[in-house]
Amino acid sequence: MFGIDARTARVVWTAALVVAGLYGVFLVRTTLLVMLIAVLFSYLIYPLFVLAQRVVGGRVPRMPLLGLVYLVVVALVALAVALFGNQVAEQATTLAQQLPTLLDPATLERRLPLPGVLEPLRARLAGFLRDLLQGGSSQAMPFMRNIGAGLMHLAGNLIYVVVVPILSFLMILQAPVFDELLVTVSHRRNGPFWTGVLHGLNTVLSSYVRALALLSLATLIVYGLVLSLMGVPFALLLAAIAALLEVIPVLGPLVAAAAIVGVALFSGYEHVGWVVAFIAAYRIFQDYMLNPYLMSEGVDVPPILVVFGLLAGEELAGVSGIFLSVPFLAALRMVAMQIRLHRAKITSAATPTSPPG
Template sequence: MFGIDVRTARVVWTAALVLLGLYCIYTMRTTLLVMLFGVFFSYLVYPLFTLAQRACGLRVPRTLVLLVVFAAVASIIGLVGLLFGNQIVAEATNLGQQLPKLLQPGELERRLPLPAPLEPLRVRLGILLQHLLEGGTAQALPVVRGLGTSLFHAAGNLIYVVVVPIFSFLMILEAPWIESFLASLAQRPDGRLWSNVARGLNDVLSQYVRALALLVLATLVSYSVTLGLLGVPFTLLLAGLAAVLEIIPVFGPLIAALTIIAVAVFSGYGHVWWLVLFFAAYRIFQDYILNPWLMSEGVNVPAILVVFGLLAGDELAGVPGIFLSVPVIAALRMFAVQVRLHRAARLNAGGAAQG
């Protein structure tokens, strides 16, 4: 009547709704990030809750069992912090006090481990290393200031530390309702795809979060024991750093290994090659035995996509984007697989009906 094409109007309306949704997501990005970390925490706690519920049976209310489990998890975290937190802080303080002395040109030249053929180049290599460190320090200062600003901002929003476990508690408490909703959704012809997508997303995220937690724990224990036996200084601090960097695929373990070797060299540690052998052996065990065993086929992401996701995640959201890059790529991959399976099922159903 007014010369408006109905199909074009629908496309424009759909595009406007998508843009509005993206804008809302960007506006609420902090809240959504907190909720997402609550989901991740739920995947860590839920296996303990399942075991506790089986042990208690139906006699104990679900809410009471969940409260006991959360109290136990909080107690364990607090106990670990009391046992090792003070020592890690002391090691970090000690390293900070020794760094200015360790990075002096004379100290660098004296502590630099070199094979005999390169011994005549010790002075030149020491000067080159000093220039590299000075340039790296100048480039690192803005990053450190930005990190300090982020930490200050986070300290002013400590309410999120409370919101994450509360959201996780409520999510686990409402798990039966979520299951019944997905079951009812699967009964609808147009809802089977989204039900499968939701269940696949749950499988991917639960597998990834639990596997990542075990990998971090394995790194913390292995590095703590090995560095302690080898007599490397600042053992707990360096092991904790390696465990935290384990959440960053590809680059995290490499940065951790280089950092530990650098601290060991500048601290006068004399068995650096033992550290190199340990890192090589542990990465082979981690990447080819432990990681494939923990990660399912749906969670494993090709290396080229991992690198792309890390760079894109850093550009979009900084450190949280780096952390979320792999699960997001795995979720998108799972969604594409479910869409393909759904289309194949519809084609097979259509062919059977015609036959």
């Protein structure tokens, strides 16, 4: 009737529904982002809650026990801020005040710490650093402006600092419901496939978030202790920056290392070589020993995809996109692996076996 093909109409209707769904996701993108961050935060708290359940042996109801775990976490964070927050803030203020003097090209040649062997090259190295500063600052400004705008946007939505823990509290509280949902899904058509996908995503996200938290904590402690013992200026501030940048794979540690070496170099610190050696040794230990031990196999995303994801995430969602790009890529990789395994099972089941003899 009216010359409309039924199959074409169904295709157009499906495409319209997909476009409408994508537009709806775009409209509620902030809410979805908050929910995703709450899920990631839940993975940090849930192991502590499970440990508390094992200790009390079921003698305390679920909700009061989870509230007690949250109180302990908040108390530990408040204690850490009280012990080290003031020192980090003071060092940040001092560095901000001294930064124009440290980056002054007129005094750079005189302040540059060099061993005796490189002393004849002082003028050339100082000139190279001056050119690098002048060229690099103009290229870095747009990127830093975008990062700063993203941070200001996050700071303007501090309500989410309260909303995220509340959402994660409710998610952990409803964990048994999610387990029942998995059991229900497993009995439906293609149930084993979707169960494998959900279990795989749970493994990837939990391994990634918990490993990232432990790696950041290890970086904060090791950098803070070693840099302080070596007498590097602004040691605690640099350690805190390195710990925060640890959440950005590949590029984050490189930026942190450049910041530490740059601050030490322009501050006139005489043992920059030892700082470089320490950072190189620590990165080898963390990247090739500690990181593989903490991360599961499904989180092993190729570095080229990590860099692509970081750049694309920054373009799409700013600071939040940078943080979420790697777990998103790891989740996609896990789904692709489950699809490949599911197809392999279907192929092997459909292949007839030859009779013996």
